[in-house]
Amino acid sequence: MIFVMFYSFSMKAYKRIVIKIGTNVLAGDRGELDEARIGHLVNEVATLMQQGTEVILITSGAVAAGRSQLKPDVKLDTVSARQLWSAIGQVKLMNTYTEQFKKHGIICAQVLTTKENFSDRRHYLNMKNCITTMLENKVLPIVNENDTISVSELMFTDNDELSGLISSMMACQALFILTNVDGIYNGMPGDAHASVIREITAGDNSHEDYISAQKSGFGRGGMHTKYSVARKIALEGTDVIIANGKREGILTGLLRGEDLPSTRFIPNGKKLKGQKKWLAHSESFAKGIVVVNHGAQKALFDINANSLLLIGVVEIQGFFKKGDIIRIQDEQGKQLGLGKSQYDSDEAQKLIGKKAEKPLIYYDYMYLNEASPNPSREGDVM
Numbered sequence: 410m411i412f413v414m415f416y417s418f419s420m421k422a423y424k425r426i427v428i429k430i431g432t433n434v435l436a437g438d439r440g441e442l443d444e445a446r447i448g449h450l451v452n453e454v455a456t457l458m459q460q461g462t463e464v465i466l467i468t469s470g471a472v473a474a475g476r477s478q479l480k481p482d483v484k485l486d487t488v489s490a491r492q493l494w495s496a497i498g499q500v501k502l503m504n505t506y507t508e509q510f511k512k513h514g515i516i517c518a519q520v521l522t523t524k525e526n527f528s529d530r531r532h533y534l535n536m537k538n539c540i541t542t543m544l545e546n547k548v549l550p551i552v553n554e555n556d557t558i559s560v561s562e563l564m565f566t567d568n569d570e571l572s573g574l575i576s577s578m579m580a581c582q583a584l585f586i587l588t589n590v591d592g593i594y595n596g597m598p599g600d601a602h603a604s605v606i607r608e609i610t611a612g613d614n615s616h617e618d619y620i621s622a623q624k625s626g627f628g629r630g631g632m633h634t635k636y637s638v639a640r641k642i643a644l645e646g647t648d649v650i651i652a653n654g655k656r657e658g659i660l661t662g663l664l665r666g667e668d669l670p671s672t673r674f675i676p677n678g679k680k681l682k683g684q685k686k687w688l689a690h691s692e693s694f695a696k697g698i699v700v701v702n703h704g705a706q707k708a709l710f711d712i713n714a715n716s717l718l719l720i721g722v723v724e725i726q727g728f729f730k731k732g733d734i735i736r737i738q739d740e741q742g743k744q745l746g747l748g749k750s751q752y753d754s755d756e757a758q759k760l761i762g763k764k765a766e767k768p769l770i771y772y773d774y775m776y777l778n779e780a781s782p783n784p785s786r787e788g789d790v791m
């Protein structure tokens with residue numbers, strides 16, 4: 410039965426997908442781009458596009474490619490080195506893709522972004538429109554973080570995080586994270602008996618112990634971010650597949666239903682819409698905290714759609730303006746979600762525990778990240 414479920418998804422089923430390719434797939438031992446490998450992946454992506462699937466490519470490899478080209482005479486600090494190498498390597502990376510896709514008649518477009526580009530809804534929608542226009546014109550968006558100008562404190566954890574954000578923003582039906590291992594293993598690295606976990610249900614966090622926090626090679630990310638991004642995106646109703654980008658034919662093979670090793674996250678929950686989707690990925694922009702009592706917590710996770718009222722608030726922390734994102738916490742300090750505040754922090758302080766005209770956070774401007782005892786609530790993902 411599981412077999413049937415797993416292999417029932419077919420190429421035609423996906424209208425739009427994100428494919429994220431990690432540095433360790435694209436780069437050789439010295440960081441140089443592996444053109445043959447890129448060529449294989451390009452062939453695969455081209456096949457998918459020719460069959461009508463819209464693809465957004467998230468690619469790493471700029472820093473590694475830059476590093477393989479230039480050894481600075483003087484020792485640089487980490488930030489300067491990253492900026493320099495990414496600036497050099499990004500050109501090489503895009504040239505390689507452009508040349509390879511040209512053979513298939515596909516035009517590529519470079520999208521360089523920073524976390525700040527997602528900090529408010531206006532920027533977010535701007536980014537969404539830009540990628541939509543590319544897709545409408547059959548142009549392949551190739552996205553990377555702009556490491557040359559990214560400020561360390563406000564960087565994506567890695568391109569895995571960026572790929573999750575883009576797949577959610579662009580309402581993709583699947584996210585493929587290609588790395589240099591076959592998926593998530595049910596044992597510690599080096600354990601000869603460990604095997605790839607083929608399916609993980611989005612809400613299930615029981616695999617955390619197996620996941621190595623280790624990073625390998627040149628990439629920034631590790632399996633830990635892949636796992637948490639994958640779970641989060643699957644909880645938003647999207648298929649996520651972690652697979653080995655070094656295996657030839659992996660994408661088309663998986664999509665044809667071949668029995669290839671990979672870890673697939675089974676989505677559950679309903680797709681998030683509009684503001685909720687943006688909020689789900691905006692945790693790092695939160696300016697303050699609202700602590701709610703048990704009654705309010707119950708109301709938030711109720712089967713009915715409830716806004717957060719000030720009567721259920723016990724504490725306000727931090728300074729924020731009306732419209733800023735704030736974290737919602739329970740009295741034990743556990744984060745329940747995020748929302749857009751309808752008050753500034755001074756006003757909210759004064760109204761703690763009181764009946765006020767309007768809620769602190771409207772239901773439609775709230776994202777809850779905690780599993781609810783009532784999983785069927787309309788419009789939200791539990």
Ligand code: GLU
Pocket residue numbers: 432468469470471472473495553554556566567568569627628629630
């Ligand atoms: N943006 C970085 C690059 O192009 C990679 C970040 C990551 O490893 O996720 O090299």
